[in-house]
Amino acid sequence: MSQTEFLQRLSNLLKNIPEEEKQDILSDYEEHFRIAIESGRPEIQVAAELGKPEIIAKECITNFHLEKASENQSVSSLFRAIYTSVGLGFFNVIFLLGPFIAAVAVIFSLFVVSFAFLITPLAAIASAFTVDSISEFFLNLFISIGFAGLGLLIGVGGFKVSRAFIAWSTNYVKSNLNIIKEENKSI
């Protein structure tokens, strides 16, 4: 096979590859022929050593498709990353914002109740000026001390619940960020 014949056959086999890329490929083989012939090698032998144009074309076409596939993949994974971020945000707003606010409200009310119970002895003491008898005052005082104890318990409970809640929400935000980061990594 002559140089012209070789290049012609390769060119025909690469008809589905964009023109610019095809010319680029062909120029590699033109260069090869040129240097080989300059160094005194017979054209026919050079062509034979290059191998069948069919094999070369197959390699080039495979490369071309692989490359396109990986380009497409990075585009689709970009979309997937955006989709994940938006989707995650959407899910958070719709399903988690309500419960989150409710949980914060419950924890807050625990503290309010605890505080209110804790200060009842002060009210009992203040009631000294309004009660009719000393026994009523002591009844108020003892009941209020009971309430204060309860308030203390609720306060400690509220503190534990809020600690757990903060830990949980930090983890949740972290895992959200990780999911988004993972998606970005695959781009």
Place this chain on the structure above:
Amino acid sequence: MNVQYKKGVLTLCVMALSMNKDHYGYELVKNISEKFLIAEGTIYPLLRRLTKEGYFSTYLVESQEGPPRKYYKLTELGRNHVLELIDDWKTFSNGVNLIIEEGIKDVAN
């Protein structure tokens, strides 16, 4: 030789040859084909792929004889990659050699 296997080895060869010196395609092809039988034409698609993957960069150098020649230069990424390939190859070929020695010993006994 198995095609996939040969492809992997050829990748290692062109990259290893380029570690200390930039070459033009023909030099790489000849250097390898002197050592074992290959379809020389398959080196060029391989070089194109490695270039697109960022392991090689190319530049043109004018030659006295005529049109410029395309030189292939190993990039930093390529250098790291070929070092890994060489490591893999050493582990692999040592393993194969040990197996062959074992086989030969068994035959001798």
